[in-house]
Amino acid sequence: MRYIPHTPDEIKQMLSTIGVDSVDKLFNGIPEPLKMKEQIPIPGPIHEKELLELMEEMGNQNINLAEGKNFIGAGSYYHYIPTAISALISRGEFLTSYTPYQPEVSQGTLQAIFEFQTLMCELTGMEVANASNYDLSTACAESVLMAERVNKKQKVLVGRSVHPHYREVLRTYFKNLPTEIIEIPFSKNGGIDTDFIKDNLDDSVSAVLLQSPNYFGVIEDLKPIGDIIDSKPALFIVATAESMAYSVLTTPGDVGADIAIAEGMSFGLGTNYGGPYLGIFATKQKYIRSMPGRLVGETVDKDNEKGYVLTFATREQHIRREKATSNICTNQSLCALMGSIYLSLLGPNGLEKLSLLNMHRLQHLQKLIQTRKSSAIKFNGPKFNETVIELSLPAKDAVIYMLKDKIFSGVDLSTHYPELDRHLLVCTTEMLSGLDIEVYAERISKFL
The missing domain is CATH 3.40.640.10 (Type I PLP-dependent aspartate aminotransferase-like (Major domain))
Structure with a gap:
């Protein structure tokens, strides 16, 4: 939908039609203390090249999953997209x-x-x-x-x-x-x-x-x-x-x-x-x-x-x-x-192979964690590509520490499960290599 701004004459005509003498009167229902008295500090117009550079600079403030190693799942899984x-x-x-x-x-x-x-x-x-x-x-x-x-x-x-x-x-x-x-x-x-x-x-x-x-x-x-x-x-x-x-x-x-x-x-x-x-x-x-x-x-x-x-x-x-x-x-x-x-590109066999790869990545991670501390895997039930690691320190500390190396270490479970305040929900997908998992196990061992 195109945005076409109204001219001052058009605004005046519309206000006259509804019997209001200013745009401000349309907002009389909002209490005065809640209204801004000063102008919003929006800078003036810039040309296209500067705008694109500005947007790129702002975008670079985000952390891109592709720039690090992602072990976060919890309903949002980082898979390869053809x-x-x-x-x-x-x-x-x-x-x-x-x-x-x-x-x-x-x-x-x-x-x-x-x-x-x-x-x-x-x-x-x-x-x-x-x-x-x-x-x-x-x-x-x-x-x-x-x-x-x-x-x-x-x-x-x-x-x-x-x-x-x-x-x-x-x-x-x-x-x-x-x-x-x-x-x-x-x-x-x-x-x-x-x-x-x-x-x-x-x-x-x-x-x-x-x-x-x-x-x-x-x-x-x-x-x-x-x-x-x-x-x-x-x-x-x-x-x-x-x-x-x-x-x-x-x-x-x-x-x-x-x-x-x-x-x-x-x-x-x-x-x-x-x-x-x-x-x-x-x-x-x-x-x-x-x-x-x-x-x-x-x-x-x-x-x-x-x-x-x-x-x-x-x-x-x-x-x-x-x-x-x-x-x-x-x-x-x-x-x-x-x-x-x-699903059509992968087919049934391809999807099964990819799923098994996800499972094998997780099994590899769990074995590496357990060699460092046998009781570190919280739940012993069968799993697909996620597991919970029990830590000796608050999970939020581990998340901050691992982020320094651009390792997105998992989800701190204490937000929704207070009884799991030192537990990290970790996910593995095909986007992680065996070496990535080994590095993760070594880094997280500081908190086991």
């Missing part, structure tokens, strides 16, 4: 597309979304997937809302080992709703407390939401939990922050999940200052009419040629608000396209 992705999504028909309301002129976009849905069903082992949510945090909230639509209950059990940011978003969604959110503690091995689920799962529970691998990197044993939940009205929601793990772990569909949600940023999106990301949302066929978002379906036209259309679109802008299954309206198809291209 150059083909940026080339393909930069095509005008993809980059500028919005909701494909007119299928006759949107077949390419619709097919891309349909292929994404198919890929997500294959990854999750579920029967149907939508055309994405904002990210996993919103998918968590939308999945609980969906469960309440299905079984008309308003109590949810949520693992405390679910990403704390996702739980914050969940609480924000339900702040003014009667839904009761009960957090499930984690056990000594970092996995979920199954006994707590057994003791608190009754017919009043709408959903049980667990993350695997969980926030601490531990892979949950979900099949027995799925069997327990199956005997109750509650829906079983399985969340995955590192969706790359799908290629080597048992799928949510195979452990009895009713809803599978995930963060798809690992599939070619990059860290991007925390977004935009890609919320994956899949479920069983029988719940399709309660699922948020939209679905693209494959059909044939009057000439029996294959075509694609919006099959379900139950957002508030499509139907009556009180009947809508979601009021998230922003189109995520560009992010979904990036994920589809990434």
Whole structure:
């Protein structure tokens, strides 16, 4: 959208039309003490060359992940992005597309979304997937809302080992709703407390939401939990922050999940200052009419040629608000396209090899840490590409110390888990070499 400033005469005419004699009068509702009396100190105009140099200078104040060694994960994973992705999504028909309301002129976009849905069903082992949510945090909230639509209950059990940011978003969604959110503690091995689920799962529970691998990197044993939940009205929601793990772990569909949600940023999106990301949302066929978002379906036209259309679109802008299954309206198809291209480039075998490489990198790190202090790995449950290291000093001190060598050492867990004030959440991906991991182990040993 172009910005066209108003001339003084145009401003005067508009103010006259609404019966106001100055722009300041439009802000009478703001108390005087809150208004700035002086001009904002913005420098005057400069020419293009100086502007670009200024922006570059400001940008250089940021720390670029490519300039250091990144061991931070926690829902934002640093993976290699094939150059083909940026080339393909930069095509005008993809980059500028919005909701494909007119299928006759949107077949390419619709097919891309349909292929994404198919890929997500294959990854999750579920029967149907939508055309994405904002990210996993919103998918968590939308999945609980969906469960309440299905079984008309308003109590949810949520693992405390679910990403704390996702739980914050969940609480924000339900702040003014009667839904009761009960957090499930984690056990000594970092996995979920199954006994707590057994003791608190009754017919009043709408959903049980667990993350695997969980926030601490531990892979949950979900099949027995799925069997327990199956005997109750509650829906079983399985969340995955590192969706790359799908290629080597048992799928949510195979452990009895009713809803599978995930963060798809690992599939070619990059860290991007925390977004935009890609919320994956899949479920069983029988719940399709309660699922948020939209679905693209494959059909044939009057000439029996294959075509694609919006099959379900139950957002508030499509139907009556009180009947809508979601009021998230922003189109995520560009992010979904990036994920589809990434998965198509790697293929099933390539994705599995990459996932195993991530796992092997973590195993290498854990062995090096344990040779220096056998008890330094906090949780002994199985892991994918993240682990928790127990330190003898505050984790924030280790983060500052390692940053001097441009090593982004991990996430200080004390912010969200006060009882883990000397613990660091560490991640390894294919972007780290064996030597990088050895250097890290040597540096962090100062704090073990």
